[in-house]
Amino acid sequence: MDSTDRYDERDRERLVAEPPKRVEAPERTPFERDRARVVHAAASRRLAGKTQVHGPQVDDFVRNRLTHSLEVAQVARDLSRALGSQPDIAETAALAHDLGHPPFGHNGEQALHELAAPCGGFEGNAQTLRLLTRLEAKTFGASGESAGLNLTRATLDACTKYPWPAAEGLRKFGVYADDLPVFTWLREGAPAGPLGGPRRCVEAQIMDLADDVAYSVHDVEDGVVAGRVDLTRLDRDAVWAAVRAGYLPEASDDELGAALDGLRSVDGWPDAAYDGTRRTLAALKNLTSDLIGRFCGAVQEATFAAAPGPFVRYRADLVVPEQTVLEMAVLKGIAAHYVMHADDRVQLMARQRTLVAELVAALLAHAPASLDRSFADDWERAGDDAERLRVVVDQVASLTDASAVTWHDRLVRHGTGAAGWRA
Template sequence: MDDSTRRYAARDAERWVAEPPKRVDAPERTAYERDRARVVHAAAFRRLAAKTQVHGPQADDFVRNRLTHSLEVAQVARDLSRALGSQPDIAETAALAHDLGHPPFGHNGEHALDALAADCGGFEGNAQTLRLLTRLEAKTVDPRSGRSVGLNLTRATLDACTKYPWTREQGRERATSKFGVYADDAEVFDWLRAGAPGQRRCVEAQIMDLADDVAYSVHDVEDGVVAGRVDLDRLDPDAVWASVRRSYLPAADDDELGAALDRLRSVAGWPATSYDGTRRSLAALKNLTSDLIGLFCGAVQEATFAAGPGPFVRYRADLVVPPETVLEMAVLKGIAAHYVMEADDRVALMARQREVVAELVEVLLEHAPVALDASFAEDWRAAPDDATRLRVVVDQVASLTDASALAWHERLVRQGARGVRTSGWTA
């Protein structure tokens, strides 16, 4: 057992359903190593390969999908966790799991499902991640209730996966639409948060969240450059600043955003010419992404150590993200937002994706449980009311990949009753 693992209490390694050691004749893995393995082997993790990150999974062989993004977030989280002295397996597992709850079509699908799920408490990708880890992903059954408890991860790992440790109502009090738990999952949420100081996030969750921010702020721009949508040598600052304020930092002013862009341009690898697809150009772009990740993580590590000696474990410390780093990452997010997510062709595609999601929910509500996968059909039959049945349908749709959502839509919506009669097949 390494030093970082010894910094955790026995209760941190507890599981909802107690489990004996798996092996008696060989050195036992730590509980947190077992957690990591369970996420890696989960079906929901594999499905991330066919879910949208920014570009659709089939848009290009180079650009990222949710799976490759999660692997990159995990690498950043592990390195930062190790540097700060917390348990790297906990932060890495949280990073690997952080997007499991995303539905088809990324954040666009998430917004569509949230509106459709208004009568059962809404939809949020992070709350759905907790639901997958503690209920929907089949691994362990509670012998007391006979109900699935998902992957049965440790308390510390589940807490690290909880990016927003509050309910929807508490989120509204914090002036955010983000939340981390549905009312239906309150019991396990209360268990994993036992002893937590209010709505404070553990440092491992903070590491996961920062790693996600770092990865997508840098990599979405990289993908946009390679896709021919972003030219870092020819940016329109006014348009980028508008995107930053619209989606990320509403109060940011032009001067501080301009200063942040100037600092980014001073990074040695920032391009002076347009990307041309050659190996030399691609190598320069990859070096730039590495330099930016190092810049952001190094700044956070230095500021965190400057604020206190640690150990940086659970609730004994907080990450410190310098304001300059927040602005620099926001500028990169604004570049990707303006040139990629808000492009006219992208907006039209996203509108059609929302229609697909809405029509799928409608047809599944009409033809459930026969049109549902077996596990969700079982949940439907056990549901006591319409709100719970709606949640089951939302769970089913959220489980689909981009491609399977389109295939289900073709089968159930376009083919109508004939498609329903052939249910049971999953794309």
């Protein structure tokens, strides 16, 4: 059976029914169409100008949000195929998973979350859902409201990393209050999880794991090439502290030490510092490949050991071995200590947060003239200050790192105001 046949009509349904194409085109499944829509979305192109860890202008080698998303998509597609689910769904979810990220990566996300408190906060995954179902221009319903890319239910559900709304005490959530109607539609038929809470479909779990695998490995690779990480000389105490602060608060020294030993057992783990030669670059690339294979292979083996498969929608869950969780956390801790927490980066992040706050204030002061036409129209339709703030947050979140700086220069540094905004 083809994996596409494991999905029923409810899975293939779109919020707005679409008539058959009137032009000749190659036959494609609904999930192939979903993938094409995300690939061609304007928000996908903007990812090339958004920070992953290092800013896009730092070096030609390091990842940006687009290259990271492509790598996540490759991991997700391969794992999905191995587990028997539909690869196009997992790949599309992976391609889309960072669309909602604002300029300056997680730093910009945190800044916008604080600024957006009066309208419900900001969360990159909730913003992704908003882009896919509202902000991207593709399909309109009978009422004249945008349906975004109008993806299938199965694909939208796979894109939903956190299938719950914002609530007090929760930093991570997947939907804003005014997007609840489409969220309710895409979650139709979703069963409760093992503890009674929302359950993620297996395709969303694959996307999430692929993201974890990719950034745990690639952030370290970028740090090595940038000269910030030497895998032959690690400060264990500092790395362990970073792991506990950001990822696994309860992990013991013995557990983390065993995880590092496991990583060092990989054939490609270096025994000499990276020196920029083609030979050491090739060795580093082979190490990243071996680590990705190690993590995905462990998950695939554990998942098939727990259930026979194939793994589709809500019929099973991924099983991630504890050793794999610990090894990925150690890699994240290495990147966090040597890259994210470095003094120069901390200072840069403070300047970026100030820029975002000043830009939001300036846009609010000069809206709607300061906004792109589509967001200016949203501003005019907004019913109160909270809705107008959300429009400005949508506008800022859409910007790349470079365009955020340019807009800030025009409106804040040079004080052109609305009159000179489009000059």
